[in-house]
Amino acid sequence: MQLFSRFVGSGIAAITSSLVVMQLAVAPSVQAEEITCTGSIGAVRVDNLRVPQGATCTLNQTIVQGTIKVEANATLKASRIQVVGNVQGENAKQVNVLSRSFVGGSIQLVQGGSARIETVQINGDLLFDENVSSLIASRNTIGGSLQAFKNTGGVTISANTIDGNLQCKENVPAPTGGENIVQGNKEDQCAAL
Numbered sequence: 001m002q003l004f005s006r007f008v009g010s011g012i013a014a015i016t017s018s019l020v021v022m023q024l025a026v027a028p029s030v031q032a033e034e035i036t037c038t039g040s041i042g043a044v045r046v047d048n049l050r051v052p053q054g055a056t057c058t059l060n061q062t063i064v065q066g067t068i069k070v071e072a073n074a075t076l077k078a079s080r081i082q083v084v085g086n087v088q089g090e091n092a093k094q095v096n097v098l099s100r101s102f103v104g105g106s107i108q109l110v111q112g113g114s115a116r117i118e119t120v121q122i123n124g125d126l127l128f129d130e131n132v133s134s135l136i137a138s139r140n141t142i143g144g145s146l147q148a149f150k151n152t153g154g155v156t157i158s159a160n161t162i163d164g165n166l167q168c169k170e171n172v173p174a175p176t177g178g179e180n181i182v183q184g185n186k187e188d189q190c191a192a193l
Contacts, residue, residue, distance in 0.1 A: 051076050070095055157193055166190045
């Protein structure tokens with residue numbers, strides 16, 4: 001009988017220590033860090049990245065495991081970057097994503113200045129909405145749609161491969177460009193592009 005109780009006791013201890021190990025393994029993860037960029041960042045890996053109001057950030061071969069946010073009057077100059085999430089600019093002065101970059105989500109540029117998105121693989125959408133300066137989308141591969149709405153600084157859309165739709169409305173002047181391969185529909189002001 002003593003042998004049985006020793007066996008049961010050691011079994012309970014083993015189960016208890018296994019539960020402690022399991023609890024440690026499933027402990028809540030630490031929230032992703034946000035890096036503020038006001039200069040240059042090279043070939044490093046970061047979580048989320050923010051370009052604060054009025055700042056200029058230059059990225060070269062940077063890997064962003066979350067999202068890039070470009071704030072009011074800020075500038076982003078990025079080449080050969082990899083972004084798991086989105087690139088978002090609201091009231092940004094300038095956003096350039098160039099040179100064989102990859103964006104796992106979407107690029108969304110709203111109520112800002114100029115932008116140049118060139119030779120980028122975008123798994124989601126490319127959105128230009130209510131921007132006031134020159135916008136260029138050239139030689140990109142877009143998994144979703146390219147949308148340009150109510151922009152007033154001129155939009156050039158050329159030589160993109162778009163799995164979704166090419167949609168353009170209420171841009172003054174109307175978008176220019178051509179040689180876009182669109183799997184979905186070419187609509188409104190972009191019907192001939």
